[in-house]
Amino acid sequence: MSQATAVSQPTQRIVAVVGNPNCGKSALFNALTGLRQKVANYPGATVERRSGDLDDVASLTLIDLPGAYSLTPRSADEEVTRQVVTGTHDIEAQPDAILSVVDATNLAQHLRFVLELRDLGMPMVVALNMTDLAARERISIDVDALSAKLGVPVIETVAVRKKGLDSLKDVVAKAVLAPPPAPMDIGPTVRERQIAARKIASAVTISEGIGHKTTRQLDRVLLNPVIGPITLFGLLFLMFQAVFSWATPPQDLIEAGIGALQSGLANTLPDGLLLSFFNDGILAGVGAVVVFLPQILILFLFILVLESTGYMARAAFIMDRLMASVGLNGRAFIPLLSSFACAIPGIMAARAIANERDRLTTILIAPLMTCSARLPVYTVIISAFIPNRDVGGFGLQGLVMFALYIAGILAALVVAAVLKRTVAQGKADTFMLELPKYQSPNLRFVLIGLYERSRVFLRRAGTIILASTVILWLFAIYPVAPEGSTQPDIAYSFVGIIGNALEVIFAPIGFNWEISVALVPGMAAREVAVAALGTVYSLSGSEEMIEAGLVSVLNSAWSLPTALSFLAWFVFAPQCLSTIAVTRRETGGWKWPGFMVAYLFALAYGASFITYRLASYLLG
């Protein structure tokens, strides 16, 4: 089946873009395909299937495979690459040709992989990338000689400046029809390939380089025993500060826009079901979520820029020791940092961790990192219940938010340590990581990442969140209240019935029926809980209450212990079906997602119970 599935037309040919990590492969892929690329699911680092038609040559589809050092896979990531190029992948067709990307400043090292790929017996083109950097480092390579030695076309490119792309496209278009290169007699071991690669590299290198000076100088500062960690933690602090302060103006704008829409509708439409559907259902629900787009984009902006400059690998290097103390690997730092934006790309980025046990532990604790979907929940509750006071120069609201982040991180560390001693026991993993050259952030890479991110988020708001909001609204309207009822209509609806049933379970942790019922659609995604609360209270409250907004509604409807218990719940509760689904996919079964959901709900219930009881006791 592998030959047929991915080919849409008979003439459609597939070219796999393959190369070592840090060869500029993704930049080249971006430059060749532009915005017509399709990213399946979520973009993180290059752990996903990216494909796109080649500019001007629509009959050629490029697929960007995860960076790999060889075809002997050491991680789930590299396994994908091996399976695709050898034609053993479950759903991906074997490509018709390979575009092998090589860093011109590191020729001998990257040629070893080229030789291994060449042995697959497929048509092949080599893109000698980063030739601008090579020139700056005074490295000079005889391209014709290299092409002659390898027996395949070699094209010089500078992906970030779109140099050499036209000739590359022409050559690739011809190469897919050309016969594969004649086999070379090198031998099967890494050592033999290494020797052959170095021989070729030294034969075609006209002048050796002087090395990347800037990288050395920057590392002297950024990996300095004192300044290094300070810079890293400073950057993280700045990142979280920015998420809250920079996002405020655009958020206010979005909120004002939604408010204007609501009052506009209220003025034009007659009071009734249709108006309620738009205002209480769609706008109150979806609007409560869309407002967080700016925060999510700022978080991803930081992560993409750090990734693009090469700093992320340094962060992993600095964090390795600390993470090793709870049995994790420095490589887990990148997935876990991404999880602050969203656990899904984080869980997928864990593919780069070679050791299965380490990868599993990372996946299981990723949902404890406070993802951006929790921001709506935290923000609403904090603004409703925590006074905006100054405590020792810091805002109390900000401190509470910070404490919630810390609670998640501490819980993750404890859980990791426990898991490593119990279910995920095993030998310590190796930590080997290339620290790539520093580069100024690639604007294109960052913008495409942000564009993808907004698209995914808005699509989610327009589908899952919209659908659950509409269903909730329907269930909250029907069945209608009997004549002469004393309670608000919603109490007689399905939502009221379900909420009252669930309240039995949640009453011990201080949740009323409105909260209990909001948790149900909140399983789809955390932020839906806010949307659901918006809808439930919007339908059960008076007009004046709705005018005042969700914050003041909650303030009068909940006690402080209930609010704190609700916050504690959201630190732990696995209220995100997508996370559970991606965990199932990444761990290959229901065992680990089942375990994850169970332990997180247990933690959530326990933490909320303690919080509620303690707060009730302390507050009399």
Place this chain on the structure above:
Amino acid sequence: MPPSHSNVPLGTCTPGFSGTITSFSPNADAETASIIDRLREMGFSEDLGVEVLHQNPFGKDPIAVKVGSMTLALRRAEANLIEVVPT
């Protein structure tokens, strides 16, 4: 062939060390052999110059090593599989 007298495992070196790779740990079981293959794939190879540039600020492990034109980070346990001679 036993390593010559001046050979040291790379994992024992501190920042500032500069030398040449002479060999990889010879008495390797299957698992260690696979790690050595990985070290080669990452860019370590006989006769290449190495330089220990940095070590982890919190516990001196892992280390960052310049080999050829690249910088690689690895834990000392794995670095010990690489024999180097100072220059």
